[in-house]
Amino acid sequence: MRIALFITCLSDALFPRAGQATTALLERLGHEVVFPPAQTCCGQMHINTGYQREALRLVEHHADVFADADVIVAPSASCVGSVRHQHATVARRFGRPELADRSAAVAAKTYELCEFLVDVLGVTDVGAYFPHRVTYHPTCHSLRLLRVDDKPLRLLRQVRGLDLKQLPDADQCCGFGGTFALKNAETSSAMLADKMANVLSTRAEVLTAADASCLMHIGGGLTRLSAGSRTLHIAEILAATDTADGRPTR
Amino acid sequence: MSQVFLGMPAHAPADVRALHGTQPFPAAARTALADSQLRRNLGAATATIRGKRAAAVAEVDDWEQLRFAGQQIKAATMARLDEHLIRLEQAVTERGGTVHWARDAAEANRIVTELVKAAGADEVVKVKSMATQEIGLNEALAEAGIAAWETDLAELIVQLGHDTPSHILVPAIHRNRAEVREIFLREMPGVDPDLADDPRELAMAARTHLRRKFLTAQVAVSGANFAVADTGTLVVVESEGNGRMCLTLPPTLITVMGIEKVVPSWADLEVYLQLLPRSSTGERMNPYTSTWSGVTAGDGPQEFHLILLDNGRTAVLADDVGREALHCIRCSACLNVCPVYERTGGHAYGSVYPGPIGAVLTPLLTGVLDNPTLPYASTLCGACFDACPVRIDIPSLLVHLRARSTELRAERRLVPTSEAVAMTVASWVMSKPRLFAWATRAARLGRLIARRGRIRSLPPPLSAWTATRDAPEPPTSTFREWWLNGKERS
Ligand code: SF4
Numbered sequence: 001m002r003i004a005l006f007i008t009c010l011s012d013a014l015f016p017r018a019g020q021a022t023t024a025l026l027e028r029l030g031h032e033v034v035f036p037p038a039q040t041c042c043g044q045m046h047i048n049t050g051y052q053r054e055a056l057r058l059v060e061h062h063a064d065v066f067a068d069a070d071v072i073v074a075p076s077a078s079c080v081g082s083v084r085h086q087h088a089t090v091a092r093r094f095g096r097p098e099l100a101d102r103s104a105a106v107a108a109k110t111y112e113l114c115e116f117l118v119d120v121l122g123v124t125d126v127g128a129y130f131p132h133r134v135t136y137h138p139t140c141h142s143l144r145l146l147r148v149d150d151k152p153l154r155l156l157r158q159v160r161g162l163d164l165k166q167l168p169d170a171d172q173c174c175g176f177g178g179t180f181a182l183k184n185a186e187t188s189s190a191m192l193a194d195k196m197a198n199v200l201s202t203r204a205e206v207l208t209a210a211d212a213s214c215l216m217h218i219g220g221g222l223t224r225l226s227a228g229s230r231t232l233h234i235a236e237i238l239a240a241t242d243t244a245d246g247r248p249t250r
Numbered sequence: 251m252s253q254v255f256l257g258m259p260a261h262a263p264a265d266v267r268a269l270h271g272t273q274p275f276p277a278a279a280r281t282a283l284a285d286s287q288l289r290r291n292l293g294a295a296t297a298t299i300r301g302k303r304a305a306a307v308a309e310v311d312d313w314e315q316l317r318f319a320g321q322q323i324k325a326a327t328m329a330r331l332d333e334h335l336i337r338l339e340q341a342v343t344e345r346g347g348t349v350h351w352a353r354d355a356a357e358a359n360r361i362v363t364e365l366v367k368a369a370g371a372d373e374v375v376k377v378k379s380m381a382t383q384e385i386g387l388n389e390a391l392a393e394a395g396i397a398a399w400e401t402d403l404a405e406l407i408v409q410l411g412h413d414t415p416s417h418i419l420v421p422a423i424h425r426n427r428a429e430v431r432e433i434f435l436r437e438m439p440g441v442d443p444d445l446a447d448d449p450r451e452l453a454m455a456a457r458t459h460l461r462r463k464f465l466t467a468q469v470a471v472s473g474a475n476f477a478v479a480d481t482g483t484l485v486v487v488e489s490e491g492n493g494r495m496c497l498t499l500p501p502t503l504i505t506v507m508g509i510e511k512v513v514p515s516w517a518d519l520e521v522y523l524q525l526l527p528r529s530s531t532g533e534r535m536n537p538y539t540s541t542w543s544g545v546t547a548g549d550g551p552q553e554f555h556l557i558l559l560d561n562g563r564t565a566v567l568a569d570d571v572g573r574e575a576l577h578c579i580r581c582s583a584c585l586n587v588c589p590v591y592e593r594t595g596g597h598a599y600g601s602v603y604p605g606p607i608g609a610v611l612t613p614l615l616t617g618v619l620d621n622p623t624l625p626y627a628s629t630l631c632g633a634c635f636d637a638c639p640v641r642i643d644i645p646s647l648l649v650h651l652r653a654r655s656t657e658l659r660a661e662r663r664l665v666p667t668s669e670a671v672a673m674t675v676a677s678w679v680m681s682k683p684r685l686f687a688w689a690t691r692a693a694r695l696g697r698l699i700a701r702r703g704r705i706r707s708l709p710p711p712l713s714a715w716t717a718t719r720d721a722p723e724p725p726t727s728t729f730r731e732w733w734l735n736g737k738e739r740s
Contacts, residue, residue: 007729009680013690014722016729023737035733040686046677048630050652051670054677061681086649093653144632173589177629184627185714186280190593191629192718220719223704 271600302532341482345544379473
């Protein structure tokens with residue numbers, strides 16, 4: 001299968017490892033991976049902050065860039081959520097039904113990585129090896145927008161050497177919320193404090209999730225406190241093998 | 251008096267204080283977050299209700315179908331709201347009641363005050379009601395020399411504590427029993443000075459206090475959970491029985507009801523009376539469901555007035571996305587599951603309607619520019635939508651209101667905020683792949699201020715992030731560079 005990577009602006013600029021791991025994993029599973037270089041950003045931050053007119057350009061650009069792709073995979077539940085649940089609505093809001101149709105067509109072939117592995121490729125054992133204690137945070141958009149359910153956990157359970165710990169109150173939001181983290185920084189931090197307490201209670205070395213954005217938030221809190229747990233995108237764990245264990249080199 | 255022009259639905263006037271906070275949400279939240287007592291009280295109470303609700307909902311096999319039905323009945327009703335309201339008026343009138351129409355809070359308060367005076371009373375007993383909170387009825391009555399006694403236990407605690415409600419269903423959720431005992435000792439006339447903070451003892455003290463009021467009051471004021479248009483029947487759902495006392499003992503009954511509470515028929519109640527108790531208190535069935543149609547000779551109140559309140563609701567109805575907020579049955583499930591509400595409590599929202607539904611309904615009623623920070627008081631985590639018994643898509647409504655807010659600012663040619671400028675520039679850069687690639691590479695400059703893989707401090711507005719969180723050190727090459735350079739490990 002020829003898979004077009006939708007890398008997302010955050011992963012492109014700040015977390016390229018999540019994208020590199022996604023590439024490595026999909027190639028290891030025998031698929032051709034392409035990166036349409038004109039891609040930029042899905043516009044979710046604009047939409048969720050109230051700037052839909054500005055987002056309209058990005059919605060249109062995204063629909064153009066991915067129009068010809070067979071299937072699109074992104075290492076981000078929330079960006080996939082935006083493409084699937086917001087793009088056509090934005091187009092319609094500005095009287096662009098033809099764009100709404102094109103956006104809907106792109107959305108129909110766009111998948112979050114874990115969804116793609118389990119639902120489309122039908123695999124749960126991706127041949128990964130990761131000998132560490134891990135806990136998993138189901139991000140709000142993976143859980144309640146995409147309804148990925150326990151797919152990421154099914155993938156993690158098949159990883160050799162991985163000691164999976166249940167995260168208490170896992171379905172509680174970490175407090176990121178995009179620009180919420182700036183506009184309501186104190187409330188965001190209060191939510192983060194509880195999430196970190198739950199993560200630390202598992203004594204996991206690694207906290208993983210399907211969104212680099214939420215991990216940037218929780219991870220930023222953990223390193224600030226020198227808490228001793230680190231964050232890794234789930235793609236990095238699933239891509240790790242016994243020749244390269246995915247431990248960050250930075 | 252406010253002016254209403256045909257075809258231009260009016261928002262709730264700016265002097266409706268119960269819909270306007272004195273501070274923006276982030277500032278009010280800051281105060282609440284620092285109150286450790288409040289945090290513990292709220293955390294414990296919401297966790298308990300969440301657990302009860304989850305168990306009660308899990309028992310019902312067709313819960314999701316019920317939610318769909320609840321959503322569809324409301325949507326169909328709103329589409330013909332005018333017809334249903336006129337049918338309701340006819341049915342109530344035929345059964346001996348009197349119907350009044352109030353376009354806003356001031357008008358509704360004036361009607362109630364005149365009715366109480368006409369009954370020759372200087373005090374009223376009240377059934378817990380959100381509509382009368384919204385219009386500030388108690389304050390308006392007090393100005394006219396009429397005392398209003400709240401009879402719902404939690405509402406009584408709020409009233410005696412000279413406080414404001416912080417939850418739709420449990421208005422004193424921010425108080426624990428030690429605080430309640432203290433309020434009773436201080437404010438309740440004739441209370442036993444040895445009162446303990448045991449829930450039963452506290453309830454008995456309130457009972458003694460209230461019983462005197464029930465037996466002497468000449469007028470009762472209530473809200474309504476539903477009104478059946480077919481038969482002109484009003485419905486109040488409560489769990490203490492104090493509401494029923496108010497609804498049956500005083501000779502005059504005045505009900506203030508938002509116009510969105512009408513349902514066409516009794517068959518519709520079947521759906522909501524299943525959805526409401528399980529969602530609100532986690533009970534299978536509601537303990538006291540009172541229904542009445544007009545007046546019945548020799549039984550219950552002999553005079554009944556129904557006030558149909560607009561106060562911004564037709565403006566909400568005119569918003570083709572926002573109108574969904576009118577489907578709310580005030581169960582408060584969305585509050586109890588909201589991670590923001592759980593930490594800030596209700597007062598931070600500055601409105602009688604707090605939590606997720608408040609963050610949409612309040613700005614919809616007042617106009618979003620009057621409550622510009624409320625639509626942003628959410629992470630869009632979606633827990634509210636999953637809990638809502640009538641499937642109101644609150645996250646989408648929040649996103650819609652955020653857009654309305656920036657659009658209205660632009661339309662009114664208000665000075666663009668620095669945020670608006672940044673967003674415009676960003677969207678332009680992001681729509682041009684080459685510029686975008688350049689901008690992501692430029693992020694690498696952040697490496698200059700990074701230490702050991704993280705950035706500990708950034709200038710405003712990003713300082714709000716680094717106050718409590720490190721920012722990641724930008725990588726040596728972007729994903730795009732890595733790909734275009736033949737995927738070499740950097
Ligand atoms: S919005 Fe839904 S969950 Fe919230 S109070 Fe209203 S009916 Fe209940």
